[in-house]
Amino acid sequence: MSFPRQYRHTITGRASAAGDEARARVLEVALDLFGAFGFRGTSLAQVAQRAGLSQAGLLHHFPSKVALLTAALEYREETEGSRLEADGVAPLGWAAFDALIDLAARNAARPPVVRLFVTLSAEALDADHPAHAWVLHHYDSLTAWLTAAVEHGRERGEFRPDTPVTTLIRLTIATLDGLQQQWLAADQDFDMAEEFRHFVDGQKQAWKN
Amino acid sequence: MSFPRQYRHTITGRASAAGDEARARVLEVALDLFGAFGFRGTSLAQVAQRAGLSQAGLLHHFPSKVALLTAALEYREETEGSRLEADGVAPLGWAAFDALIDLAARNAARPPVVRLFVTLSAEALDADHPAHAWVLHHYDSLTAWLTAAVEHGRERGEFRPDTPVTTLIRLTIATLDGLQQQWLAADQDFDMAEEFRHFVDGQKQAWKN
DNA sequence: GTCTATAGGAGGATAGAC
DNA sequence: GTCTATCCTCCTATAGAC
Numbered sequence A, B: 001m002s003f004p005r006q007y008r009h010t011i012t013g014r015a016s017a018a019g020d021e022a023r024a025r026v027l028e029v030a031l032d033l034f035g036a037f038g039f040r041g042t043s044l045a046q047v048a049q050r051a052g053l054s055q056a057g058l059l060h061h062f063p064s065k066v067a068l069l070t071a072a073l074e075y076r077e078e079t080e081g082s083r084l085e086a087d088g089v090a091p092l093g094w095a096a097f098d099a100l101i102d103l104a105a106r107n108a109a110r111p112p113v114v115r116l117f118v119t120l121s122a123e124a125l126d127a128d129h130p131a132h133a134w135v136l137h138h139y140d141s142l143t144a145w146l147t148a149a150v151e152h153g154r155e156r157g158e159f160r161p162d163t164p165v166t167t168l169i170r171l172t173i174a175t176l177d178g179l180q181q182q183w184l185a186a187d188q189d190f191d192m193a194e195e196f197r198h199f200v201d202g203q204k205q206a207w208k209n
Numbered sequence C: 001g002t003c004t005a006t007a008g009g010a011g012g013a014t015a016g017a018c
Numbered sequence D: 001g002t003c004t005a006t007c008c009t010c011c012t013a014t015a016g017a018c
Helices: A017-037 A044-051 A055-061 A065-080 A094-108 A111-123 A132-155 A165-185 A192-207 B017-037 B044-051 B055-061 B065-080 B094-108 B111-123 B132-155 B165-185 B192-207
Strands: none
Touching (some): A017 A055, A017 A065, A017 A111, A044 A065, A094 A111, A094 A165, A094 A192, A111 A132, A111 B111, A132 A165, A132 B165, A165 A192, A165 B111, A165 B132, A192 B165, A192 B192, B017 B044, B017 B065, B017 B111, B044 B055, B094 B111, B094 B132, B094 B165, B094 B192, B111 B132, B111 B165, B132 B165, B165 B192
16 A cells, blocks of 8 residues: 555655645645645645745745645655555455445545545546546555455455455445545535445345355 | 426527537537546637637637536437436336446446546536536436335335335445446446446345345 | 637746845 | 746637628
């Protein structure tokens, strides 16, 4: 679940404590606005204003809008990225699905985080979008993580031998993504984690050994 | 599943045959580009160029960019909208879920249609987006349609009495939406309808009477 | 019904003072 | 490190000729 090298910005070797603080504030604002209006729908002036500096001041920290996006996505990953391993240990077998329920519950407390993901994943389906690689990385890493967990569980006999692994994983990711989108459209008016738990329960009923 | 009044454009009472043809061409192009780059990411000049006329010529047919979007969404609904009733009869009970599998299969043959929906649904989560009402309408009408089908099926004893109807419907819509997004991200590299069929089969196993 | 031309504004990025 | 001022491009929309 680590972040690929291409997203690591190499802009500043080291900065002052105040500089780091301003930088973090800018990145938080950028993530919020990119989530709300998308990358294309957000202007540097908007980000600068809400972060409390001028557009030129912002561009002192990040040389371009794309650099800002890249840094923001990296920052998200670093700080509270999709931590699926609560205690640093990757859950295996069905425990991985329980970890996803926990993730959904944590996300339910942070709509802006969900919104960033939903908005950017759709906008960046375009292969020329600056976050396109980021989206592919999200799917790939989540798929790889779940695949490893299920394969491990199969070896330990947690899954029925005829479990359609690929399908199970695709449906799981789809349900999670689709619920997030629906939850945002419905103004967070239902319990996302609870609904997802129902899905997981159903899969356990069907495929648990 | 009819389209709400607010999306009906009232621009032209009647137009020439050639005018209708140009109009349809413009709308097809607009749907394509809005799907690929979103509403915000698409310029009138782009649409005009690919439709083979000038930007001013385009604005002769549609007074504004928003009017173009509105007309395009209405056009989509009219021509090949999410026709769930193949023969004009609404399928009831589990047949409604089978109709959704058919819909997924038909959509698999038209990636641009899927892309328009995925892109716009995410972009228009913003309450100020001109297609915001359109997104809410999509969820509402699909939910209402499925609810009616399931309630009918329950009365006829097709569903177990303890079926969690709301959850079942939310998960169904989420799975469909999530699969579409994943399918686009993966370059249409799996059978969307087949995966969705697996989901429906699982729900039948769990809740069919 | 379609065009050219252009107004009027917003967005990204740069230059240079402090 | 932050600012003001500015350049240049792109966008939406309008005006008016053909």
